[in-house]
Amino acid sequence: MSTTVLERLERLPHRNLTVLALRGISTLVPGGWTNITSAEEMIHGVLGSTDPELTRQVRDRADELSRARHEGYARALSLYDAVNRSQKAAGGLRVLANVAGALPLVKRLTLFTPANETLQAADLSLKVAAEMLAFTQVNGLPGDSFADFGASLNEYTSEARVRMAALVCFDGFLPLGDQALQRLDGLLGRVASHELRQLPAYVGMAPLIPGRGDQAHLSFLRRSVDQWVGWADGFASQLGLTGQRTVRALETTIGPWHGGFEQLAIFLDAFTDTYAHTGVQAVARRLVERAAAEI
Amino acid sequence: MSRRLSWGLGLLLIAGLVLGAFFVLPFRSWLPGGTVADVPNRLVVNGTALNRLFPAPEAGEKLVFTQEKRGFSQARLKQGDAVRALLSISDVTTSPASRAKFSSSGSALAGWPLVEQGDQSSALLVADRFQVKVIGQGAGLSLDERHELLGAFNLQALAALNPASTSKALPQAQAPSLAAQSPAVRPSLAAPSPAAQPSLAAPSPAARPNANRLAALQAARAAAHRETAVLTPAA
Numbered sequence: 334m335s336t337t338v339l340e341r342l343e344r345l346p347h348r349n350l351t352v353l354a355l356r357g358i359s360t361l362v363p364g365g366w367t368n369i370t371s372a373e374e375m376i377h378g379v380l381g382s383t384d385p386e387l388t389r390q391v392r393d394r395a396d397e398l399s400r401a402r403h404e405g406y407a408r409a410l411s412l413y414d415a416v417n418r419s420q421k422a423a424g425g426l427r428v429l430a431n432v433a434g435a436l437p438l439v440k441r442l443t444l445f446t447p448a449n450e451t452l453q454a455a456d457l458s459l460k461v462a463a464e465m466l467a468f469t470q471v472n473g474l475p476g477d478s479f480a481d482f483g484a485s486l487n488e489y490t491s492e493a494r495v496r497m498a499a500l501v502c503f504d505g506f507l508p509l510g511d512q513a514l515q516r517l518d519g520l521l522g523r524v525a526s527h528e529l530r531q532l533p534a535y536v537g538m539a540p541l542i543p544g545r546g547d548q549a550h551l552s553f554l555r556r557s558v559d560q561w562v563g564w565a566d567g568f569a570s571q572l573g574l575t576g577q578r579t580v581r582a583l584e585t586t587i588g589p590w591h592g593g594f595e596q597l598a599i600f601l602d603a604f605t606d607t608y609a610h611t612g613v614q615a616v617a618r619r620l621v622e623r624a625a626a627e628i
Numbered sequence: 629m630s631r632r633l634s635w636g637l638g639l640l641l642i643a644g645l646v647l648g649a650f651f652v653l654p655f656r657s658w659l660p661g662g663t664v665a666d667v668p669n670r671l672v673v674n675g676t677a678l679n680r681l682f683p684a685p686e687a688g689e690k691l692v693f694t695q696e697k698r699g700f701s702q703a704r705l706k707q708g709d710a711v712r713a714l715l716s717i718s719d720v721t722t723s724p725a726s727r728a729k730f731s732s733s734g735s736a737l738a739g740w741p742l743v744e745q746g747d748q749s750s751a752l753l754v755a756d757r758f759q760v761k762v763i764g765q766g767a768g769l770s771l772d773e774r775h776e777l778l779g780a781f782n783l784q785a786l787a788a789l790n791p792a793s794t795s796k797a798l799p800q801a802q803a804p805s806l807a808a809q810s811p812a813v814r815p816s817l818a819a820p821s822p823a824a825q826p827s828l829a830a831p832s833p834a835a836r837p838n839a840n841r842l843a844a845l846q847a848a849r850a851a852a853h854r855e856t857a858v859l860t861p862a863a
Contacts, residue, residue: 381764382746401664475693477679488692626716626761628726
């Protein structure tokens, strides 16, 4: 890999639509979110020291670790990228379909675009599965028992609260309605394997998902989503997340929105990359924590 | 060559390149191999062996394991929701520089050399191989609190942790890398146990012909690559 994780971190935007959307959703999450795009700032935060020599050592070690393929930090980023590309492609198609729907000659194009709820549900489940695969790539299987692993997963999700809130709201509540989490399993049950193959992210991720064949992959997706839904449900009700509140929170940073929830979801899909943005920050933090411990 | 055929070939080439760029490049990082500092995984202690050596949390505190990789294990010491410290054990086989910093260490803890890095981190080198480190987080920890935490690790068991597979399977491959890196750093005080010294006393590599060593190293790399193909960490 040519670019290291910390270089990716430094290339993240300081202020664009993605950052504004995340800042908006973070008003719903206690503790908030700071858009860290400086490797030095992150290293200083972890080390509790601003010594330039130590900072340089941590940076060198982090670069060495992220270049080693076996360590999985770069692999996690490639997962996030794959999901992000798929989201943008699907979002772009739907924006096009919305515009084309108004033009008489090309109206028929809308028939060919995947805009239905089952696909949206499959997309969300792919993101959740990517999250789990990325977790094991970055952190290994921490601890000696399943309880240890569960605690570690909990720690990770609570650290990435804004990231999870964005996932629940932008990919759950906005396109699928407030009952999204309860309906998710039923919707996934209706996904046919040829529909799954329409998702570009699935094509990229398929070799990494355990099991052989689309049906096995689907059942893996349903199982991983099943575990996640239990957690996400508690999270959403604890913070009182709903589609309505999401829109209001986004309006504080992006500006007034007059369309429907679904259009907002399509708009966010096509023009923001919240998933990859927060993903790079989460991986970079774990990488820096390791590098600081190893120098 | 007919005009149509050359056009067809050209288009095919372009399509292949575009498809390749889209699908192959981002997944290059999924190919097996590529270890830290090119040290074969076989020579590095698995993180699973390190987990049980962490200190037991006191009342009101919680230990949450966050990372476990080859040669590395890390946990957070939490009090309620606040993270107090990052505790970690790492195998310095892959980072000679972090071993070297202990050679100028003046102080010791439980017989092992001790180094302070910045205001919030203390590191201990056990058995010339394992670095144990405590980094204060949030409000921070005092020097004494950090040293107390370092002492709470199971240092005896850590020193006795002899990477069996290392010395048995690949003595030739191990010798050059370790012999090159090890300065004469030994605990100045009494070592806790005779088994503490890891297998550094391997036969001198100079006596062996170069080609032999190279072959052993290559075999070790090949073994490590085969191992990475299986994602589950071997015990």
